[in-house]
Each structure stands twice: as C-alpha cells, then as structure tokens.
Amino acid sequence: MKAIALLLGILALPLRGAEIPASMSAIPAGSYIPMFGETKKARQVDAFLLDQTPVTNAQFLSFVTNHPEWRRSNVKRLFADEGYLRQWAGDLELGPDSPPDAPVVRVSWFAARAYLKSVGKRLPTEDEWEYAARADDTRADASSDPAFLAKILKWYGQPNRGTLADPKTAEADVHGVRALHGLTWEWVEDFNNQMVTGAARDDASLNRGLFCAGGAATAKDIANYAAFMRYAFRSSLEGAYTVDLLGFRGAKDITPTQP
Amino acid sequence: MKRHLIPFIALAMSLHAAESEKKNSCCDEKAAPGAEGHKLEAAAAAKGSIYDFEHEWTDQSAKPFRLSSLRGKPIVLAMGYASCQFACPRIMADLMAIERGLSDAEKTSTHFVFITIDPEKDTPEALAAFLETYKVDSLRWHAVRGSADDTREISVALGVKFKAIEGGDFAHSNVITLLDSDGTIIHRQQGLGEKPEDLIKALRGALKP
Numbered sequence: 392m393k394a395i396a397l398l399l400g401i402l403a404l405p406l407r408g409a410e411i412p413a414s415m416s417a418i419p420a421g422s423y424i425p426m427f428g429e430t431k432k433a434r435q436v437d438a439f440l441l442d443q444t445p446v447t448n449a450q451f452l453s454f455v456t457n458h459p460e461w462r463r464s465n466v467k468r469l470f471a472d473e474g475y476l477r478q479w480a481g482d483l484e485l486g487p488d489s490p491p492d493a494p495v496v497r498v499s500w501f502a503a504r505a506y507l508k509s510v511g512k513r514l515p516t517e518d519e520w521e522y523a524a525r526a527d528d529t530r531a532d533a534s535s536d537p538a539f540l541a542k543i544l545k546w547y548g549q550p551n552r553g554t555l556a557d558p559k560t561a562e563a564d565v566h567g568v569r570a571l572h573g574l575t576w577e578w579v580e581d582f583n584n585q586m587v588t589g590a591a592r593d594d595a596s597l598n599r600g601l602f603c604a605g606g607a608a609t610a611k612d613i614a615n616y617a618a619f620m621r622y623a624f625r626s627s628l629e630g631a632y633t634v635d636l637l638g639f640r641g642a643k644d645i646t647p648t649q650p
Numbered sequence: 651m652k653r654h655l656i657p658f659i660a661l662a663m664s665l666h667a668a669e670s671e672k673k674n675s676c677c678d679e680k681a682a683p684g685a686e687g688h689k690l691e692a693a694a695a696a697k698g699s700i701y702d703f704e705h706e707w708t709d710q711s712a713k714p715f716r717l718s719s720l721r722g723k724p725i726v727l728a729m730g731y732a733s734c735q736f737a738c739p740r741i742m743a744d745l746m747a748i749e750r751g752l753s754d755a756e757k758t759s760t761h762f763v764f765i766t767i768d769p770e771k772d773t774p775e776a777l778a779a780f781l782e783t784y785k786v787d788s789l790r791w792h793a794v795r796g797s798a799d800d801t802r803e804i805s806v807a808l809g810v811k812f813k814a815i816e817g818g819d820f821a822h823s824n825v826i827t828l829l830d831s832d833g834t835i836i837h838r839q840q841g842l843g844e845k846p847e848d849l850i851k852a853l854r855g856a857l858k859p
Contacts, residue, residue: 469698469807500806583693583806584813629694630806 415440416567417645421531423522426618436522441515442640444558444569445577446506448479449491451498454506456483461502470501474633492557494575494638500630503578503639512641514580517625519642521618524571526564534618543572543617555636572617578639582625692823692840693809700807701833707765707794710778715794717833720761724856725829726849729810729822731768732780732793737824740842742784744826748846749786752853759857762791765804767812767820769795808835830856 411417418441422433455461455476462482466475476497480486489495498506500514507513515523527533534540558570571577628634701718709715717725726748730738745762752760764780766772772780777793795801805812812822828837828849837852 467698467702469696469700469702472697501803504803580802581813583811629696629809630803631696 411440414443415641415643416443418519418523418566418568419531421522423518423525423532425518425521426622434518436518438645439515439519440643440645441519441523441566441568442512442642443563443567444561445494445575445638445640446503447492447558448485448489448495451476451495451506452483452485452491454509458505458509461505466502468631470505470631471499472631472633475499475502477633478635488554490554490557492559493555494558494570496555496575496636496638497633498578498637498639499633500578500582500628504580507639507641510641512643514578514639515642517579517581517584520571520577520579521621523566523568526566526568526571528562528564531565540617544620546573547617547620575636575638576621576624576634578637579625582628583630692825692838693806693811695809695827695835695838696807697835699833700804700829700835703800703804703807705796705800705804707796707800708774710774710781710788710793712774715792717763717829720763721833722831723759723761724831724853725761725763725833726853727763727765727808727827727829728825729765729767729805729808729812730824731766731820731822732772732776733768733818734820737822737842741824741826744839744842744844744846746784746786748826748849748853751846751850756854756857757790760790760853762786764791764793765801766793766795767801767805767810767822769798769801771818809838828852828856 418436418439420436420438422435424433455463459465460467463476463479464482474497476495478486478488478497480489485491504514525532525534527536527539530536555574558574561570561574563569564571628637701721703717705716707715707717726745728741728745730741732738742764745764749757749760749762764777766777772793772795774795777795781788781791781793796804808825808827810823810825812820815821824840824842826839826849827835828839830836836856837849839846839849
C-alpha cells in the first residue's frame with residue numbers, strides 16, 4: 392500500500408496540496424469577461440482540473456459495456472435522441488468510422504454526465520470551458536490575439552474531413568490541454584443558460600450583440616466572433632440532442648488532499 | 651453530409667429564436683431594468699417519461715418526494731424560486747388559475763409541483779411558507795427542492811432555462827408543464843398570464859380513463 396501511495400505521489404504533481412491525475416491539467420484560478428452576460432463584468436473562475444483530451448470512443452465503449460442502460464439500443468428517449476452513437480457499428484462495436492482513440496461524438500448531455508459521474512468527474516461549466524479555451528501554446532490568455540482567433544474561426548469554417556483524429560496528436564496549450572478547438576465541439580454543464588431576453592436595457596443590447604452582425608462591427612466584437620459561434624451553437628442545443636461533431640471532456644474541482 | 655455546417659445551423663436557429671422571442675414576450679411593455687426584466691425563453695421539452703429520472707426531492711414538510719410517487723395522476727409542474735418578486739408569484743397565480751378551472755373531482759386527481767431553482771435558499775421551511783402565502787391545499791401541492799445537479803437535469807428535460815444573476819435573483823423561463831399519468835410531457839404553457847384553457851383541456855384528456 393505504501394509503495395502505491397508513494398508511486399501516486401510521484402506521478403501526481405502537487406498543486407497547493409491537491410493531486411492531479413496524469414490525464415488532467417490544473418487550470419489556475421482567475422477571471423475573464425464572458426462574451427455575453429448580464430453585465431460586462433469579469434467573472435471569477437476557481438482553479439479546477441480539466442481533462443487534457445476529450446473522452447474517446449474506447450473510453451465511452453467501456454462505459455456502455457458496464458452500463459447497459461446507456462447502450463444505443465437501450466437508452467431512453469428522455470436521455471438521448473435517435474442519433475445517439477449512430478456512427479458506431481453496433482451497441483458494443485465501434486466500426487471503421489470511429490477509431491478507438493478519436494473523441495466520441497453523438498452523445499447527449501445526459502449521456503456525457505452519466506459517463507463522467509461514473510469516473511468521478513463532471514462537465515466543465517461554460518465559464519470554466521471558455522476561460523480555459525483562451526489559452527494557446529504559450530499564453531493562458533491568447534484571446535486578444537487576432538491570429539489565435541483567426542485559427543479557431545478557420546476551423547469553424549472548414550468542412551469536416553471524415554474520421555476524427557486522435558486528440559493526443561493535437562498541440563498542447565500552455566496548461567497541457569489539447570483539442571479544445573479544432574477537433575470537436577464540447578458540452579458544458581450549463582449549456583442551457585443562454586438567450587436572456589426581455590425589456591431591460593442590457594438585454595436589448597445583448598440581443599443586438601447576438602443577432603445583428605452590424606452590432607458586432609467593432610474590433611473587439613470581431614475578435615470575439617469565435618466565442619459568438621460557440622454561444623450560438625450551445626443555445627441551439629437540448630439535453631437529449633446528439634450532434635455529429637459534439638463530444639465532451641471531464642472536469643473536477645480541486646480538492647486538497649487529506650493531511 | 652460531411653460538410654461542417656454546425657455553426658451555420660446554430661446561427662440559423664438562433665436567428666429563428668430571436669424572431670420568436672418578439673412574439674412571445676409578455677413583459678416588454680412596462681418591465682423596468684432589473685431582475686424582473688430578465689427572463690429566459692424556454693427550450694424544447696424532452697421526450698419520454700420524466701419518471702425515468704431517479705431524482706429524490708425534499709418537499710415542504712421536509713419529506714422525501716419522488717415525482718414517480720404520483721404515477722397514475724397528471725402533474726402540473728413549474729420551476730421558480732420562493733424569494734422571486736416578479737415572475738414566480740405570477741407563475742403561482744397561473745397554476746392556481748388552472749386549479750380553479752377544474753371540478754372538485756378533477757382537482758383531487760391532479761397534483762401541482764413547484765420545483766425550486768434555488769435549492770440553497772429554498773429550504774423546506776421557506777417552501778412551506780411560500781405555499782402558505784397562497785393558501786393552497788398541501789395535499790396536492792408540493793413545493794420541492796433537490797441537489798443542484800438534479801435541478802439542472804430536470805430543468806434541461808423540461809426546457810426551463812435558468813441562470814443566477816446579481817443580487818441573488820435568477821433569470822429563468824416561465825413554463826408550466828403538464829405530465830400525463832405516466833410522466834410524459836403532454837402540454838406546455840409558456841409565458842406568464844396565459845389563459846389556462848388549453849392546458850385544462852389537455853389535463854382533462856389525461857384524466858380520462
């Protein structure tokens with residue numbers, strides 16, 4: 392037992408008393424200004440752990456093997472629509488379009504949460520995801536760099552070239568996290584919090600920001616266009632939806648280890 | 651087929667949503683800036699039985715409560731929070747308008763459930779006081795709270811969007827959902843101050859043997 396504990400101690404990098412699994416990265420606390428919100432105020436994001444790569448077909452296959460209620464032919468319509476895991480060859484067979492190391496897609500929000508619960512993780516919140524996704528390979532916040540945003544936008548405009556790649560081949564960002572951009576879209580826990588409407592003045596400006604391209608014609612807003620696409624996409628989702636390029640990754644609170 | 655169209659689909663859907671907002675807005679005329687002006691349009695409702703959730707709630711008497719315990723009877727369901735000054739009293743008024751439209755026999759076969767989106771503040775005591783304000787019959791009225799996790803999950807299934815905003819308030823969509831005796835969503839009344847006739851009609855359909 393002691394040997395195992397020692398080994399774990401070596402593998403896990405200490406972060407203010409917390410242990411980090413090898414497949415996750417610690418995202419340090421900080422603040423960011425979301426593209427849309429009640430106000431333009433910065434939002435505080437606590438430090439958290441984020442999976443370095445999205446959940447793969449192989450990992451999800453092992454989950455449905457152990458949880459028959461989440462197999463394609465068993466899943467309840469409340470939890471996933473008809474397209475759930477449609478790209479797999481069968482209930483427990485990945486097939487040629489779904490390499491084991493590629494991100495699993497066509498999973499609903501409910502299914503993603505069930506998977507993550509089974510491994511002791513959770514979905515990242517929208518704030519956490521957006522906050523982490525500002526990083527490039529050298530900076531924690533590259534979001535004011537037009538080149539960084541242009542790269543993301545380029546992917547958004549590209550046709551999907553068939554089979555998804557292994558996310559481990561994507562470039563790691565400064566936190567060691569890969570493929571937040573460029574491979575798939577990802578579920579967040581509170582995807583359904585968008586579309587604030589009403590008569591309040593800030594709401595009216597929000598709607599202008601969301602729906603009128605002319606309203607986005609300042610340099611800052613153009614820079615945010617990549618984020619705008621993500622917010623717009625999320626606001627079109629429902630919990631049971633499954634989408635061709637929509638996958639997920641896990642997150643975790645940082646809990647101090649017992650002394 | 652393999653074209654990457656998601657962003658454009660998403661955009662189109664958002665634009666569509668923007669259109670329908672205009673139509674559905676109930677509170678545009680007089681709402682002042684502030685919490686009462688914030689509301690979230692509802693998303694679509696889930697298919698299948700809500701009983702498939704294994705959520706355990708706590709009701710206003712601090713007793714465990716499962717929606718599936720009401721199996722066999724239709725449920726009129728809404729989400730909100732007790733300290734809400736604007737929308738939730740109106741949701742309660744709408745729920746009570748539905749109840750008033752029922753015969754005594756229909757009333758006893760129907761349950762009303764209010765799920766709080768603010769489980770932290772809405773203790774069973776707070777929920778009991780909330781129901782007390784409206785003098786409703788606690789045999790068929792249930793005000794319940796659950797974990798943040800379960801609350802988020804059922805809100806997604808009901809298509810109720812909510813978001814904490816400043817000052818302890820929430821922006822949320824105003825939806826009254828009708829579940830049939832098997833827990834399937836069969837009707838939704840969206841917005842505030844809507845006439846209850848359509849929902850009552852659907853409810854009577856669900857009450858038929």
